[in-house]
Amino acid sequence: MKNRYWVLLLAPMVSAAAQEPPKVTAQQFVNLQQGEAAHEGFRRAHAKGICVTGEFRSNGQLATYSEAALFEQGVTPFIGRFSVAGNNPTAPDLKAPVRSLALSFAMSSTEQWRIAMNTPPVMAVKDPHTFYQQIQAIQAGPKAIQAFFAEHPESSDFLSWKAQYQPTGSFAAETYNSINAFYLINSEGNEQAVRWAMQPKVFVPADNLEGVDALHQEITNRVVKEDIVFDWMFTLANEEDDENNPAKAWPDSREQITAGQVVITAVTPQLQGECHGINYDPLVLPTGIEATRDPILRARSAAYAESYRRRAKEALMGELEGQGNE
């Protein structure tokens, strides 16, 4: 009899562990990202970065899949940003586990596209609430994150990427991935799920790098000497792939199309550059590209909005105080 009572007491705990993680709000998510002391005026995630400008040179190969104007043969300028993961805008570059490239295309007043890409090709998890737990585990230390991965078998594709990933010595030498999938929509209304990657044209070993701003220095020196070029390569899903699961890699055998080259011609420190005011929300999409139901993709937009609202308000208050002091 006594034993049964124990079972009853344990039942809710067991079922809670087996069920979905507790739901978190956009505010809780951004609170976790920014940590105890927010860096005012900066992004809550990927706070450290550098503005870039350049252009996408489209070869026209993707125009039959999407009616977005920039895929027609031609050139579209962008304002972008290289960054490293973390909430501290002065953290050492080489400590960050993830590097990023974001692009903003303003083709016209009604057609704009924001893209935010990371070095990992997949997420370790497939929903924002489990992602919250993953960030908690990362903040708690190596033991907690090991335990987290042990409890989440869906992380296996992410872990195999991580095991072979070698950070390079330059932002210019990394591969940046869309992570989430999107639909390309052509003028006939046909839909094709895709992921994409920016593939570097140079190899830069990680030796000889030092200093907190090593990557920022390197890219600033590099762009004076040469353009920084990436191939923009799309991978087409087939019916076996689940476009709504960002933790699952797609097989290498999938059809790939290179849409053209992304060419970066200049960099500017972020506080002086135009990228600082931009929210690189991956759900600002032009006609011809649509969001999948991937829960992480959709949560990214909501969390970015909360981060953007906070830092925009801080920027405004800072501006008002600055004027008051003059």
Next chain:
Amino acid sequence: MSNPHKFSVSMRLFHWAMAALVISMLAAGLLMVRSLEPWQLSILTVHKAFGVVAAVLVIARLVNRLFHEIPALPGDLSSLQKFVAKASHWLLYLLLFAMPISGYLMQYFAGRPIDVFGWFRLPAVLTVDIENYAVFRELHGWLAMALMALVALHVAAALHHHFIRKDKVLRSML
């Protein structure tokens, strides 16, 4: 001067259609600024498109009002109560204008074109202005709070007229 007992049919239709729209928009707004769920994008997209509908409706409603006589307030109200009744109604109209306009301007300065039911898109700036975005983002939030308070006052006053004063004010809108 004629004094109708009821608001005209068109005015009642505008009133109740906008009541339903405003309450759904406020509820959607409160949900979507917190949620990380996949439906957040869908509700946000619909909220923006219906914001355009709301802006068109409030203009049509004001024009319609110019062409109709409205029931007079009960004669036994104090002049202070009459003033509050009139002021709160004009304030409601003002907020019904200011909500969609501030909502659009925050999107405009953030460089986010608004898709209206896939029919057309409203333009946005080509160069994002984060400080102007902050002005209209915060304004949109504060105005929403003010609108919720005013709607609550409006409903409370209507119920007060009906159940306590037992006059025809609420029935004139039914």
